[in-house]
Amino acid sequence: MKKNLAIVLDIGGTNIRLALVSSERGILHKLKEPTTNEPLKTIHRMLEVASEIHTNELAGIGIAVAGIVDRQSGVIVKSPNLLSLNGVNLVSEISQNFNLPVLIDNDANAATYGEKTCGAGMKYENFVMLTLGTGIGGGVVINNDLLPIAAEIGHMTIITNGNKCSCGNTGCLEAHASARAIVDYAITRLKSGLESLLATLYNGNYFKITAQDIYRIALEGDSLARDALREAGKSLGIGIANVVNIFNPQAIILTGGLIGSWNIYVDSAIKEASRRSLPELFTKTTIIPSLLGDDAGIIGAANLVFRRFSQQN
Amino acid sequence: MKKNLAIVLDIGGTNIRLALVSSERGILHKLKEPTTNEPLKTIHRMLEVASEIHTNELAGIGIAVAGIVDRQSGVIVKSPNLLSLNGVNLVSEISQNFNLPVLIDNDANAATYGEKTCGAGMKYENFVMLTLGTGIGGGVVINNDLLPIAAEIGHMTIITNGNKCSCGNTGCLEAHASARAIVDYAITRLKSGLESLLATLYNGNYFKITAQDIYRIALEGDSLARDALREAGKSLGIGIANVVNIFNPQAIILTGGLIGSWNIYVDSAIKEASRRSLPELFTKTTIIPSLLGDDAGIIGAANLVFRRFSQQN
Numbered sequence: 001m002k003k004n005l006a007i008v009l010d011i012g013g014t015n016i017r018l019a020l021v022s023s024e025r026g027i028l029h030k031l032k033e034p035t036t037n038e039p040l041k042t043i044h045r046m047l048e049v050a051s052e053i054h055t056n057e058l059a060g061i062g063i064a065v066a067g068i069v070d071r072q073s074g075v076i077v078k079s080p081n082l083l084s085l086n087g088v089n090l091v092s093e094i095s096q097n098f099n100l101p102v103l104i105d106n107d108a109n110a111a112t113y114g115e116k117t118c119g120a121g122m123k124y125e126n127f128v129m130l131t132l133g134t135g136i137g138g139g140v141v142i143n144n145d146l147l148p149i150a151a152e153i154g155h156m157t158i159i160t161n162g163n164k165c166s167c168g169n170t171g172c173l174e175a176h177a178s179a180r181a182i183v184d185y186a187i188t189r190l191k192s193g194l195e196s197l198l199a200t201l202y203n204g205n206y207f208k209i210t211a212q213d214i215y216r217i218a219l220e221g222d223s224l225a226r227d228a229l230r231e232a233g234k235s236l237g238i239g240i241a242n243v244v245n246i247f248n249p250q251a252i253i254l255t256g257g258l259i260g261s262w263n264i265y266v267d268s269a270i271k272e273a274s275r276r277s278l279p280e281l282f283t284k285t286t287i288i289p290s291l292l293g294d295d296a297g298i299i300g301a302a303n304l305v306f307r308r309f310s311q312q313n
Numbered sequence: 314m315k316k317n318l319a320i321v322l323d324i325g326g327t328n329i330r331l332a333l334v335s336s337e338r339g340i341l342h343k344l345k346e347p348t349t350n351e352p353l354k355t356i357h358r359m360l361e362v363a364s365e366i367h368t369n370e371l372a373g374i375g376i377a378v379a380g381i382v383d384r385q386s387g388v389i390v391k392s393p394n395l396l397s398l399n400g401v402n403l404v405s406e407i408s409q410n411f412n413l414p415v416l417i418d419n420d421a422n423a424a425t426y427g428e429k430t431c432g433a434g435m436k437y438e439n440f441v442m443l444t445l446g447t448g449i450g451g452g453v454v455i456n457n458d459l460l461p462i463a464a465e466i467g468h469m470t471i472i473t474n475g476n477k478c479s480c481g482n483t484g485c486l487e488a489h490a491s492a493r494a495i496v497d498y499a500i501t502r503l504k505s506g507l508e509s510l511l512a513t514l515y516n517g518n519y520f521k522i523t524a525q526d527i528y529r530i531a532l533e534g535d536s537l538a539r540d541a542l543r544e545a546g547k548s549l550g551i552g553i554a555n556v557v558n559i560f561n562p563q564a565i566i567l568t569g570g571l572i573g574s575w576n577i578y579v580d581s582a583i584k585e586a587s588r589r590s591l592p593e594l595f596t597k598t599t600i601i602p603s604l605l606g607d608d609a610g611i612i613g614a615a616n617l618v619f620r621r622f623s624q625q626n
Contacts, residue, residue, distance in 0.1 A: 068593055077593045126462075138559075142460055149439075149455065150561040150594055157551045157589055159473045169554070169589045238470045241482070246451075246559070248463040276470055276482045280381055280390045281463055 003059035003310050006302040007050050007100075011039065011065040012107060013081030013134060018046040020053060021302035023310070026118075027295060039082050047094065060101040060309035062301030063090055064110035066137070068150055074104050080166050081135075101309045106150070107131075107297045111290075112139025113146045114300025115253055119291035124250045128153075128243050129290070132236070132256035135166070136174040140247060154178070158238040176235035177269075179211035179258055185228045186214055196224035215261035226264060233265040237272025244277040244285050255290035262289070316372035316623050319615040320363050320413075324352065324378040325420060326394030326447060331359040333366060334615035336623070339431075340608060352395050360407065373414040373622035375614030376403055377423035379450070381463060387417050393479050394448075414622045419463070420444075420610045424603075425452025426459045427613025428566055432604035437563045441466075441556050442603070445549070445569035448479070449487040453560060467491070471551040489548035490582075492524035492571055498541045499527055509537035528574035539577060546578040550585025557590040557598050568603035575602070 004023040010016070016039060018031040031049060033042050050061075067079025067086075074091025076082075091102045105113075112129040115121040121129070125144050131137040136154030140147040154174035155167050162171025163181065175181055187206045190199055197217045202208040218225035240252060258265055270287055277285075292299055317336040323329070329352060331344040344362060346355050363374075380392025380399075387404025389395075404415045418426075425442040428434040434442070438457050444450040449467030453460040467487035468480050475484025476494065488494055500519045503512055510530045515521040531538035553565060571578055579600070587595055605612055 068591065078591070142455075142462065147455055147460075150558060150591075152558040152561075152591060152594070155558045155591060156469075156555045157471055160471065160475075160548075160551065162473075167591055235473075238473065242469045242555075245463065245465040245468045248465075278381065278391070278463075278465060278468060278480055281465070 003057055004306070005055060005057045006059050006305040007053065007061045008298045008301045008305075009043065009046065009050075009061065009063045009094075010107065010110075010297050010301065011035075011043065011063065011082065011085070013066050016042050016046065017298065018050060019298045019302075020050075021298060023059075023302070023306045027298060030298070035082065037084065039085055040088070043090075047097065051098065058100055060103065060305040061094060061098060062110070062305040063094070063102065063104040064107040064297045064301040065090075065104065066107045066135070068152070069104050069106055071103070071105060071148060074102070076104070101305075103304060103308060105301065105304060106137070106139075108137030109139040109146060109151060110298075110300035110304065111255065111292075111296035112141060112151075112253075112300065113304055114292050114296035114298070115255075115290055116141050116144070116146065116300075117303045118299050119296060120253050120288055121251065126247070126249045127251040127253055128247050128249045129253040129255060130236075130239070130243075132178065132254060132258035134179050136178050136239075138243075140249075142247070153239060153243065156239060156242060158235060158242070173235060173239040177232045177239060181235075182211045182214055182228050182232045182258075182265075183209055185231060186224060189224055189228075194224055197222045198225055211258060212260065215264070218261070218264055229261055229264040230268045233268030234272045236265070236269035238276060240269055240273035240287070241276035241282075244273065244281050248281040249285055251286045251288055253288055253290050255293065255296060259289050316370055317619070318368060318370045319372050319618040320366065320374045321611045321614045321618075322356065322359065322374065322376045322407075323420065323423075323610050323614065324348075324356065324376065324395065324398070326379050329355050329359065330611065331363060332611045332615070333363075334611060336372075336615070336619050340611060343611070348395065350397065352398055353401070356403075360410065364411065371413055373416065373618040374407060374411060375423070375618040376407070376415065376417040377420040377610045377614040378403070378417065379420045379448075381465070382417050382419055384416070384418060384461060387415070389417070414618075416614075416617060416621060418614065418617060419450070419452075421450030422452040422459060422464060423611075423613035423617065424568065424605075424609035425454060425464075425566075425613065426617055427605050427609035427611070428568075428603055429454050429457070429459065429613075430616045431612050432609060433566050433601055434564065439560070439562045440564040440566055441560050441562045442566040442568060443549075443552070443556075445491070445567060445571035447492050449491050449552075451556075453562075455560070466552060466556065469552060469555060471548060471555070486548060486552040490545045490552060494548075495524045495527055495541050495545045495571075495578075496522055498544060499537060502537055502541075507537050510535045511538055524571060525573065528577070531574070531577055542574055542577040543581045546581030547585045549578070549582035551589060553582055553586035553600070554589035554595075557586065557594050561594040562598055564599045564601055566601055566603050568606065568609060572602050
């Protein structure tokens with residue numbers, strides 16, 4: 001009997017998603033709930049739904065989580081946006097309740113494997129993926145395989161005395177190029193009295209401004225909004241240059257909400273990266289958007305399950 | 314007949330070395346010549362010596378070169394310190410003159426493989442090596458194997474508006490933490506009139522000062538010399554933090570002339586890295602000196618030859 005179904009639990013800072021994935025037909029069902037400050041409760045509620053799936057086609061369960069995981073032990077070592085999960089061994093907890101093998105990986109790593117197996121990375125032996133959202137994550141494929149490394153590319157220091165990062169360090173790529181960094185940049189300047197159409201949004205409640213708002217207003221020609229995206233893009237370009245010089249990948253695949261503002265944010269990143277990378281390596285690297293978008297993590301986690309467990313059941 | 318000998322050509326910015334290496338008994342013979350501005354002439358002269366080796370125990374020839382190489386084609390893509398070798402295909406050139414298979418790799422990568430197979434990296438599945446000399450190079454081992462990447466860790470930008478680097482970029486790790494950076498730091502301050510015992514060396518000819526001089530004078534308590542090493546060490550610490558956050562290696566192995574000043578330079582690097590890395594990853598990383606020193610590249614290149622060609626002859 002071929003085991004061609006996987007249950008995936010995708011635990012992010014904003015949403016927790018449960019999916020049933022077929023190795024041939026992709027995502028069959030998806031459930032989504034907002035992440036609260038009690039994610040474990042939501043996770044258990046969703047797993048109750050999953051326990052209703054009665055079929056012997058299930059190969060296993062894959063967990064993708066926003067944070068540092070210990071793949072061997074199954075422990076969530078540190079999840080800055082899901083503090084109550086720190087130290088929790090979700091693999092052994094879930095294994096006890098399901099008669100199925102369980103694996104865990106970082107969400108950006110799972111998404112990278114998704115793009116490798118079914119997305120923009122299929123044709124590349126070597127590529128690096130960067131997830132550009134509230135935070136910045138990464139994953140690396142070398143010789144057609146996902147490297148089992150942390151790949152916390154968002155926490156690479158690029159500016160010695162730069163912005164404070166959520167990780168405690170200063171000058172991380174994430175502190176200068178993420179959606180959060182773009183919004184912070186804009187708010188600081190609005191507060192200092194700089195003029196911008198952004199000041200007219202939300203009755204002047206700056207803290208409701210999102211990176212999407214900034215992009216929309218930037219398209220109207222607003223200087224402050226354009227500067228916010230361009231500055232963040234320049235920082236992203238430094239990150240990309242470092243990735244090029246270290247991994248000399250055939251491609252860098254960009255994903256996450258921020259790639260919506262490709263023509264300002266990503267374009268200035270590419271310009272900066274071309275200045276900073278070793279030219280012999282940069283000219284061999286293509287920079288492209290992901291194909292699977294938000295679903296990459298779910299598809300990648302499922303394919304990790306099929307790869308590891310399909311033979312064993 | 315077991316092929317247990319390899320010829321190695323180690324082409325560095327300072328010296329070119331030829332060696333005969335046995336898979337069982339290590340380095341049997343070594344020849345060294347200074348690198349001139351006509352390295353190809355020196356290389357051919359040394360290869361004439363090598364052509365006198367008459368034995369059917371030779372598995373092949375391994376070339377380690379300071380620069381970016383294309384392992385597949387055999388071309389030296391870019392060697393900043395050996396400009397006349399840029400674009401040269403040493404593999405096909407040497408293959409024509411020897412009836413032996415030839416391979417090429419970057420010298421830091423070869424040295425990393427040397428430490429993996431016979432040195433400080435033997436007991437680690439995952440480690441990163443940094444070569445700390447006039448320049449800074451790197452190599453990465455994951456799952457017990459050398460990653461086939463550029464690993465130009467020295468050209469990672471760590472300080473956006475930092476020092477000019479030989480690669481054309483600003484703020485590279487190499488421009489802030491190499492022996493050249495340490496000497497530049499000291500000379501700039503001596504010229505600005507700061508007092509230091511360094512000013513008494515070489516009859517005041519600052520340009521003869523070496524990183525070793527700076528370490529020696531630092532040990533006498535000289536502030537300027539100590540600052541030069543500490544500042545460079547802090548920059549190295551940023552590079553190490555980035556390596557930890559990306560690769561979460563079990564070990565970081567340091568090699569090259571600069572590790573002679575471990576108690577000032579490396580110690581301040583470790584302090585800075587511990588502040589900047591994700592603590593959950595940093596605590597699992599050991600930072601240690603290499604075991605093979607200068608010979609790592611020769612031994613590594615020979616072992617690459619044995620791995621690839623021993624079975625084929």
